[in-house]
Amino acid sequence: MKKPVISGNTISIPSNQEFLADVDLFIEGVLRGYEIDESVIADIAISVSELVNNAICHGNKSEFEQSVKVCLKWINRKVEIYVSDHGNGFKFESIDSPIADENLMKEVGRGLFIVKSLMDSVDFKITPEGTTVVITKAIQ
Amino acid sequence: MKLSDRVQDGIIILQPKGKIMGGPDASLLHTKLHECIENDQKKVIIDLGQVDWMNSTGLGILISSYTSLRNSGGELKLAQVTDKIQSLLIITKLVSVFDSFDSVEEAIKAFK
Numbered sequence: 001m002k003k004p005v006i007s008g009n010t011i012s013i014p015s016n017q018e019f020l021a022d023v024d025l026f027i028e029g030v031l032r033g034y035e036i037d038e039s040v041i042a043d044i045a046i047s048v049s050e051l052v053n054n055a056i057c058h059g060n061k062s063e064f065e066q067s068v069k070v071c072l073k074w075i076n077r078k079v080e081i082y083v084s085d086h087g088n089g090f091k092f093e094s095i096d097s098p099i100a101d102e103n104l105m106k107e108v109g110r111g112l113f114i115v116k117s118l119m120d121s122v123d124f125k126i127t128p129e130g131t132t133v134v135i136t137k138a139i140q
Numbered sequence: 141m142k143l144s145d146r147v148q149d150g151i152i153i154l155q156p157k158g159k160i161m162g163g164p165d166a167s168l169l170h171t172k173l174h175e176c177i178e179n180d181q182k183k184v185i186i187d188l189g190q191v192d193w194m195n196s197t198g199l200g201i202l203i204s205s206y207t208s209l210r211n212s213g214g215e216l217k218l219a220q221v222t223d224k225i226q227s228l229l230i231i232t233k234l235v236s237v238f239d240s241f242d243s244v245e246e247a248i249k250a251f252k
Binding site: 017019020021045046049053099105107110117 | 193199
């Protein structure tokens with residue numbers, strides 16, 4: 001894969017941050033089709049950008065040929081988004097709290113904290129093939 | 141993201157526009173800020189009024205800018221922080237770090 005591929009409600013990209021904007025364009029475009037409040041769309045878009053960043057840099061170690069897949073599902077007034085990479089996952093509990101005094105001025109380490117704050121749920125599925133993070137957001 | 145810059149009363153005003161989410165666009169702001177420091181322009185306002193949203197990469201750039209300026213004897217102020225970015229600053233407790241102003245003019249006055 002050398003460029004983003006879209007199929008239905010799924011987009012796959014090579015592991016390079018230059019494609020973050022493609023994922024955002026895709027996700028926001030799909031969500032606008034469901035008449036969702038712009039603020040909620042932004043929260044979801046922010047969360048997806050965090051997870052795709054993590055998938056590229058940590059999951060796939062920025063190996064261009066390794067893909068990141070983002071799939072969006074709409075179930076009973078709830079958006080579910082799956083972000084998959086080829087990495088071995090990690091222990092969320094092992095991540096330092098970014099709001100602890102000693103970490104407040106660090107430039108990195110807030111991504112998943114922000115996702116957990118903005119989304120209704122965040123779950124991790126780790127298999128031998130890779131890691132999938134599933135986020136959900138109820139739509140009023 | 142697009143980035144414009146201007147000088148007013150000896151203060152650099154950087155105005156990013158769009159979304160700050162990482163990748164090549166985000167490095168624009170980081171690079172420009174360090175150019176300012178190298179050119180001894182150390183009073184900087186980042187006008188966030190045209191930023192739709194930012195993620196943790198954007199917050200990291202703000203922290204890097206704040207720290208770099210402070211370490212070189214300069215100062216960073218934020219102007220026109222949108223509700224979406226303000227909520228992220230509150231969630232991450234960074235609201236206590238940055239000086240924020242409702243307008244660029246108020247931020248300029250605060251430098252004097």
